[in-house]
Each structure stands twice: as structure tokens, then as C-alpha cells.
Amino acid sequence: MNRVDYLRISLIERCNFRCQYCMPEGAELDYVLRQELLTHEEIIILLKEVFIPLGFSKFRLTGGEPLLRPGIVDLVQDIASLSATEDLSMTTNGFLLSTFAEDLYKAGLKRINISLDSLNPETFKTIVGHKKADIWHKTWGGIQTAYEVGFNPLKLNIVVIPGVNESEIEDLAELSINKNWHIRFIEFMPIGNAELFSDRTWVPSEEIREKIKQKWGLIESNIKGNGPADVFKIPGAKGTLGFISQMSECFCDRCNRMRLSADGWLRPCLLNETGQINLKNLLRNNATTIDIKEKVAHLLALKPEINYKERESGNDTGIYNRTMSQIGG
Numbered sequence: 001m002n003r004v005d006y007l008r009i010s011l012i013e014r015c016n017f018r019c020q021y022c023m024p025e026g027a028e029l030d031y032v033l034r035q036e037l038l039t040h041e042e043i044i045i046l047l048k049e050v051f052i053p054l055g056f057s058k059f060r061l062t063g064g065e066p067l068l069r070p071g072i073v074d075l076v077q078d079i080a081s082l083s084a085t086e087d088l089s090m091t092t093n094g095f096l097l098s099t100f101a102e103d104l105y106k107a108g109l110k111r112i113n114i115s116l117d118s119l120n121p122e123t124f125k126t127i128v129g130h131k132k133a134d135i136w137h138k139t140w141g142g143i144q145t146a147y148e149v150g151f152n153p154l155k156l157n158i159v160v161i162p163g164v165n166e167s168e169i170e171d172l173a174e175l176s177i178n179k180n181w182h183i184r185f186i187e188f189m190p191i192g193n194a195e196l197f198s199d200r201t202w203v204p205s206e207e208i209r210e211k212i213k214q215k216w217g218l219i220e221s222n223i224k225g226n227g228p229a230d231v232f233k234i235p236g237a238k239g240t241l242g243f244i245s246q247m248s249e250c251f252c253d254r255c256n257r258m259r260l261s262a263d264g265w266l267r268p269c270l271l272n273e274t275g276q277i278n279l280k281n282l283l284r285n286n287a288t289t290i291d292i293k294e295k296v297a298h299l300l301a302l303k304p305e306i307n308y309k310e311r312e313s314g315n316d317t318g319i320y321n322r323t324m325s326q327i328g329g
């Protein structure tokens with residue numbers, strides 16, 4: 001089991017997209033009210049007095065859409081300024097990135113991942129559940145701006161959905177050839193969208209790799225990320241291709257992360273709700289940070305058992321009470 005030193009922090013549940021793999025179709029979500037979110041100050045206290053003393057040094061800001069969080073640039077600056085912060089990154093849909101990219105870079109954000117599930121504007125609108133005509137172009141513009149202000153390498157996340165964007169695998173992989181862009185192909189997951197998932201299943205990473213290999217060839221890359229991606233590259237390409245295979249190739253033994261939801265739930269495993277703790281409630285009920293740290297340390301010790309392998313062995317919780325947008329991905 002890897003050392004757990006990576007915390008994904010969801011800042012807000014709301015999003016300006018409604019992606020098929022993140023929010024269930026046709027469902028009305030009850031978003032957390034602003035006063036129920038962890039505050040700026042609570043996040044910093046938890047990092048300084050709980051997570052950093054327990055060995056966490058890598059932090060990723062997620063959502064919903066993190067750029068909708070009021071005061072996002074100031075929060076980035078405060079986390080980046082912590083002496084123990086080795087890596088600070090963000091996952092965003094890119095729609096507001098043209099406005100925020102330069103300020104985030106100056107505030108100390110080191111890396112950025114942007115969701116780009118299609119190069120076809122109409123397919124993109126279908127996936128993200130948005131009807132605005134310029135939605136793809138504004139997102140693409142945000143990607144270009146982020147690259148221009150200094151986010152290099154830039155990571156693009158692609159969730160491959162059978163029958164929707166599966167035919168674009170080669171075109172999306174080609175983005176890694178001429179620029180130092182790291183393309184990450186992610187297997188479609190059943191979080192909060194069981195009906196959609198049961199009809200379409202997923203495209204295994206091995207199948208995606210084979211398509212790319214047949215066109216250009218594929219070699220292993222010596223560049224590795226902080227997460228579970230298996231990283232390859234097209235021969236001669238400036239960027240890389242990563243494959244996150246949480247459905248077909250269990251990587252629980254390599255998992256180095258915990259997830260903190262926008263309303264304060266600490267979750268040891270994306271696919272298993274066992275053992276989660278509400279840190280916000282502990283803070284607001286006057287628990288000491290020493291007591292909170294002990295509870296988190298206990299959960300860390302249990303993490304190797306609270307993972308997807310339990311589900312495969314029959315100890316399946318079987319229930320996903322939250323959508324991907326509410327968990328923070």
C-alpha cells in the first residue's frame with residue numbers, strides 16, 4: 001500500500017455543467033447550502049493541524065466546479081503558502097478558466113486538469129448537458145489561456161463513453177503530439193448514474209490503448225503523476241497519454257489519496273462509503289484538532305481494507321448515496 005499523502009478537497013457541489021458521468025440524468029440534486037460548506041478558515045485549519053501533521057503534502061481542489069467557489073484565488077494562495085505544500089493542483093471544466101487562469105497561476109497553483117471529453121462542439125454539448133452555442137469554444141479558449149499563462153504541462157481529462165465520444169479517441173490522443181499536454185483517458189464509472197451505466201458499460205483502457213497503438217505505436221513513459229494513471233506516450237510526442245482504469249484494472253494497492261467533500265465528509269475510497277467521517281461537524285461541535293487528527297489517523301489505518309477489493313470479495317456496500325459531483329471525483 002502506498003503512503004497516503006494526497007488529499008482531494010471538494011470546494012463546492014455546484015457546477016455550471018451537468019456531465020453525463022458526473023450527475024445522473026433527469027435527477028434534481030439538493031445542493032449543500034453555502035453555510036453548510038467548509039469555510040475557507042476551516043479548510044486551512046484542517047490542513048495545518050490535521051492533514052499536514054499526518055503526512056499529507058499534495059492537495060487537489062475539485063468540485064462541482066471549483067471556480068464557482070467565492071474567494072477561490074485567495075484560498076489557492078493560502079494553501080500554496082503553507083510550507084508543507086509540495087503540490088497544489090485543480091480539476092476544472094475550464095469554462096471560466098479564461099478569467100481565472102492568470103490569477104490562479106500567480107497565486108501559486110502549480111498544475112491544472114481540465115475536462116475535455118470531445119473535440120466536436122455538438123458532442124461536447126451533449127456530454128456536458130449544456131445548450132449554449134459557444135460552450136465548447138469558451139472551454140477550449142480557457143485551455144489555451146491556461147497554457148499561455150504558464151500551466152505547462154497541461155492535463156486534459158477524457159471520460160470515454162461508449163457510443164458518445166468513443167470514436168474520438170485517436171483525435172484526442174493526437175493533442176499530446178505537438179504540445180506538452182498530458183491526456184488522461186478515464187474509464188466511465190457507475191457513480192450516481194446506474195441506469196446509464198447498465199446500458200453502456202465502459203470502454204476498457206486496454207481497448208483504448210490498442211486503438212492508439214495501431215495508429216502511432218505506444219511506448220511507456222518515464223513521467224509519472226501523483227495518481228493511479230498508467231502513463232505511455234506516442235513515439236516522438238511532446239506530451240503523454242495516461243490511462244485511469246478503475247473499472248477494469250483495480251489499483252487499490254497504489255491508492256495514495258483521501259477525499260474531503262465540500263460539506264466536510266472525509267472519505268477513504270471513491271467507491272466505498274464505509275468509515276467516512278464528517279470533519280465539519282466535529283469542528284463546529286468544538287472537537288479539538290488533536291481529537292480530529294486521531295480520528296483521521298484511525299481511518300488512515302483502516303484505508304487498505306476500505307477499498308474496491310472489498311466489493312470484489314463480496315463485502316459490497318452496494319449503495320452510492322452521492323453523485324460524482326457531490327463526492328468531488
